[in-house]
Amino acid sequence: MPEKITPEDLLNNIVGLAESSSKQKSVSFFGDDKSDSVSSQLNRLFGRQKPVHHLLGGGKSADVLLWRNKKISASVLTGATFVWVLFEWLNYHFLTLVGFALVLGMLAQFIWSNFSGFINSRSSSKVPRLVLPEELFVNIAISIGAEINRGLEFIQDVACGGNLKQFLVVVASLWAASVIGSWCSFLTVLYIGFVAAHTLPVLYERYGDQIDSFVYSVFGQLQNHYRNLDSSVLSRIPKGNLKAKKHD
Numbered sequence: 001m002p003e004k005i006t007p008e009d010l011l012n013n014i015v016g017l018a019e020s021s022s023k024q025k026s027v028s029f030f031g032d033d034k035s036d037s038v039s040s041q042l043n044r045l046f047g048r049q050k051p052v053h054h055l056l057g058g059g060k061s062a063d064v065l066l067w068r069n070k071k072i073s074a075s076v077l078t079g080a081t082f083v084w085v086l087f088e089w090l091n092y093h094f095l096t097l098v099g100f101a102l103v104l105g106m107l108a109q110f111i112w113s114n115f116s117g118f119i120n121s122r123s124s125s126k127v128p129r130l131v132l133p134e135e136l137f138v139n140i141a142i143s144i145g146a147e148i149n150r151g152l153e154f155i156q157d158v159a160c161g162g163n164l165k166q167f168l169v170v171v172a173s174l175w176a177a178s179v180i181g182s183w184c185s186f187l188t189v190l191y192i193g194f195v196a197a198h199t200l201p202v203l204y205e206r207y208g209d210q211i212d213s214f215v216y217s218v219f220g221q222l223q224n225h226y227r228n229l230d231s232s233v234l235s236r237i238p239k240g241n242l243k244a245k246k247h248d
Helices: 007-028 034-043 060-065 070-089 094-119 134-161 164-183 186-206 208-232 242-247
Strands: none
Touching (some): 134 164, 164 186
């Protein structure tokens, strides 16, 4: 089974990189292998120790996201864009589209069943019927439930773990998501995420070293800002003596 990066591992890598960025830069002034240490750090950024295709699952979905087959990837992205345009720009409603689709399907079956005998007088062809397997819905429900439970478990672990840095990163991410959600509809947010999933992995696969070096420098700046915040605000927050309370 291919190894995937979980949200916990991603946040741990971000926090760990931010904590050690200043130390690594100060040591590199006195070391002779500066380029080797920097390149090794870049390769470990985001935990990327394997190719992007392997991290995405290594299956057909990874091939689509990385545009291994340009026709399939382009058709999937075009279909998602068509659906987004229908609902957002043309203001179609989901129930309206479902009703039109059902009417067209019933009309096609009606014409097929009643006029196939006139076209082929020897034998009338059987009208095909669409039957969706029950396993499809069961697998979708299981997958969605597993992802929801994983997300809830991760959020609760962060809230109860006592890691202030990780807690602040998650809170900032949720706050940014809420702000973005207030700017546009939920369907637009899903479409932006879908487009990002079909473009960012390809760009990262082609320009991974440049992106890693840029993100590494950004994390160094974030570390400096966090140190200023820690020295001016967080370090002044009084901490209770938990051990004394337990003995009492």
